[in-house]
Amino acid sequence: MRFDILTLFPDMFKGPFDESIIRRGQDKGLIQIGLHQIRDYALDRHHTVDDSPYGGGAGMLMKPEPLAASIEGARRFNPEATVLLTTPQGKPLKQGLAQELSLKSGLLIICGRYEGVDERIREQYVDMEISVGDYVLSGGELAAMVIVDTVTRLIPGVLGSDESAITDSFSDSLLEYPQYTRPPVFKGLKVPEVLLSGNHAEIARWRREQALIRTAENRPDLLKQANVTDKELLFLRSTGVFDV
Numbered sequence: 486m487r488f489d490i491l492t493l494f495p496d497m498f499k500g501p502f503d504e505s506i507i508r509r510g511q512d513k514g515l516i517q518i519g520l521h522q523i524r525d526y527a528l529d530r531h532h533t534v535d536d537s538p539y540g541g542g543a544g545m546l547m548k549p550e551p552l553a554a555s556i557e558g559a560r561r562f563n564p565e566a567t568v569l570l571t572t573p574q575g576k577p578l579k580q581g582l583a584q585e586l587s588l589k590s591g592l593l594i595i596c597g598r599y600e601g602v603d604e605r606i607r608e609q610y611v612d613m614e615i616s617v618g619d620y621v622l623s624g625g626e627l628a629a630m631v632i633v634d635t636v637t638r639l640i641p642g643v644l645g646s647d648e649s650a651i652t653d654s655f656s657d658s659l660l661e662y663p664q665y666t667r668p669p670v671f672k673g674l675k676v677p678e679v680l681l682s683g684n685h686a687e688i689a690r691w692r693r694e695q696a697l698i699r700t701a702e703n704r705p706d707l708l709k710q711a712n713v714t715d716k717e718l719l720f721l722r723s724t725g726v727f728d729v
């Protein structure tokens with residue numbers, strides 16, 4: 486999978502892309518990342534990339550010409566790439582969408598800045614607008630990092646056999662169950678007995694119950710899309726805390 490990222494701040498990506506899973510994905514040749522400075526495509530003397538909106542209003546917009554030239558320049562590395570624009574107005578990034586994106590041959594991500602981009606860029610080039618959450622970032626760079634990270638860990642071979650994207654939170658619409666490692670007692674707090682029992686069926690049942698409880702507590706909206714049996718709903722009601 487090739488990622489091409491169009492940004493006014495390529496240096497922001499240096500740390501995050503040089504460490505951990507994204508670094509490993511690149512080292513294994515499973516992902517390639519191209520960073521493109523949009524300003525390099527601005528042809529005027531001052532390398533202008535923004536301008537005020539027609540009709541007035543606060544803030545500046547990203548001008549269409551440098552953006553269009555940078556998209557066309559970056560697309561040469563992967564003509565099949567799906568073009569994404571990061572914006573709080575976009576489709577919410579969920580695990581399902583990340584899975585869909587991980588099947589593409591390449592992603593070209595335009596990092597929005599200022600008050601947004603000229604609408605004609607969306608019309609002409611953008612396949613999908615993506616939001617990483619209902620809050621406003623100072624620019625799309627952090628959103629692009631989130632997209633690259635979530636998609637990369639879904640590419641076969643990137644995660645080791647001891648790391649799994651399948652048991653991750655959200656992969657079955659439930660949050661993850663609590664996890665413990667040594668020591669068995671820490672600051673007077675014990676690891677639940679069942680996890681030390683060696684009884685795998687009991688452990689699986691406990692983990693499922695804990696995942697259900699956590700999801701009901703923190704994200705009751707997810708329970709609607711999860712595969713929860715009537716028996717499990719009865720269990721959740723029996724815990725008394727939740728109105729599900």
Ligand code: ADE
Binds near residue numbers: 616618620621625
């Ligand atoms: N740019 C600014 N805020 C954003 C958000 N929440 N998601 C994606 N891009 C953004």
